[in-house]
Amino acid sequence: MSILCRSLYAYWETIRGARAMPSRSDFEPLDVPKLLPYVFLLDVQQEPLDFHYRIVGETIIRFSGQNLMGQWASALDRHRDPSPVWALLRNTVNDRVPRLIHFSYSAGDITVSHLPVLALPLSDDGITVNKIVGMVDYAECIEKRLMPRQLERKQRLMEEVETVAADGTSVNGPEKDGGALGDDNRQSDATFYNAL
Numbered sequence: 001m002s003i004l005c006r007s008l009y010a011y012w013e014t015i016r017g018a019r020a021m022p023s024r025s026d027f028e029p030l031d032v033p034k035l036l037p038y039v040f041l042l043d044v045q046q047e048p049l050d051f052h053y054r055i056v057g058e059t060i061i062r063f064s065g066q067n068l069m070g071q072w073a074s075a076l077d078r079h080r081d082p083s084p085v086w087a088l089l090r091n092t093v094n095d096r097v098p099r100l101i102h103f104s105y106s107a108g109d110i111t112v113s114h115l116p117v118l119a120l121p122l123s124d125d126g127i128t129v130n131k132i133v134g135m136v137d138y139a140e141c142i143e144k145r146l147m148p149r150q151l152e153r154k155q156r157l158m159e160e161v162e163t164v165a166a167d168g169t170s171v172n173g174p175e176k177d178g179g180a181l182g183d184d185n186r187q188s189d190a191t192f193y194n195a196l
Helices: 003-016 058-064 084-095 139-145 148-167 179-195
Strands: 039-045 050-056 099-107 110-122 131-136
Touching (some): 003 131, 003 148, 039 084, 058 131, 084 099, 084 110, 084 131
Antiparallel strands (some): 039 050, 099 110, 110 131
């Protein structure tokens, strides 16, 4: 698991407590503001099974080249059954446990051999998965595009998140000096609250 994925997973474990899964109301975006650019939130439709993209983080939109918010997985070529994305989401729903896969990703001059994608189940009744929160960790893509000063900031963020992943606490506070990652955080905060 990548550092960022470990951090979101650690947060999910914290809000889950002794239950099989946490609920959507347990997930507080303000607890993990620095992770939001990489995070997605899906509504799960049970019959027939489908997945509705409620929230998609700014970094995911930027590097995937498309905004999936408001769309259904069944209507998207690379997301519908029998794609790896559909299998990841279906297995998360059926097994009611976190799932992690790695995709090969290519866009323009950026190629990533193992793009980590994490899916974490959420349930209002503790039995049926009705939402999935997850992450696409584009850190490798960012590293190839950012200028040296921004790379320095990215390294500080990674060190911060690594500490969080180790002790299970949340990542708090916005970036203080602006820049690409700070801008993404503010945009993603607004995106999350507008979509909830």
